[in-house]
Amino acid sequence: MSSNDDYDKLSKEEREAKDKADREREAREQAELPYQWKQELGEIDITVPVPPGTRARDLNIVIQKKKLSVGLKGKEKIMDGELPHDIKIDDSTWSLEDQKLVYIHLEKVNQQQWWAHVLTHHPKIDTTKIVPENSKLSDLDGETRGMVEKMMFDNQQKQMGKPTSDELKKIEALEKFKAAHPELDFSNAKIA
Structure with missing residues (x-):
């Protein structure tokens, strides 16, 4: 049985409690990075604290298509590993602020994909729970909001291997038709 099936069997309160516990665990894991x-x-966008007084020439930063490394020359790297997805190297940058913070900006190649983590060996976040800051559903007009909610529902259904809203409508229409016409044989009916 998949974890999605287990989740579906939980009550609304149990789901909320599980989601809250998952968010708290994620927050702890991310805070430890x-x-x-x-x-x-x-x-x-990544912020990496470095010792106060650090100069750009003291840093060893490597930004590659699927790799990121940040460290001080001659010392153990602060972060080093594989990126989960490709980045645009020419559009990705880093800078040192106030001699204590390294700011790294990575441009994603696939601009329609949330990342679960920065480095593949670090803890993941649940990307299905991301709500973009600059576009809350409540800010959208009714028609657009309905369309976005339908897309989100359909995407969630597909991920769980369940029928989309359009497929559910077809199933419902077929069931109504079957009920209205019990004399017909639907044993070989397929929903396309």
């Missing part, structure tokens, strides 16, 4: 990060669909 040697950096902070946030993302939008097209980009990732």
Whole structure:
């Protein structure tokens, strides 16, 4: 049985409690990382604290298509590993602020994909629970909001291997037709 099936069997209160516990665990795991990060669909921004007084020439930073490394020359790296997805190297940058913070900006190649983590060996976040800051559903007009909610529902259904809203409508229409016409044989009926 998949964890999605288990989740579906929980009551609304149990789901809320599980979601809250998952968010708290994620927050703890992310707080333990040697950096902070946030993302939008097209980009990732990372802040890496370094010892006060650090100069740019003291840093060893490597930004590659699927790799990121940040460290001080001659010392153990602060972060080093594989990125989960490709980035646009030419549009990705780093800077040192106030000689104590390294800001790294990564442009995603796929600008329609949330990242579960920055480095593949670090703890993941649940990308299905991301609500973009700059576009809350409540800010959208009724028709657009309905369309976005339908897309979100359909995407969630597909991920769980369940029928989309359109498929559910077809199933419902077929069931009504079957009930209205019990004399017909629907044993070979297929929903396309």
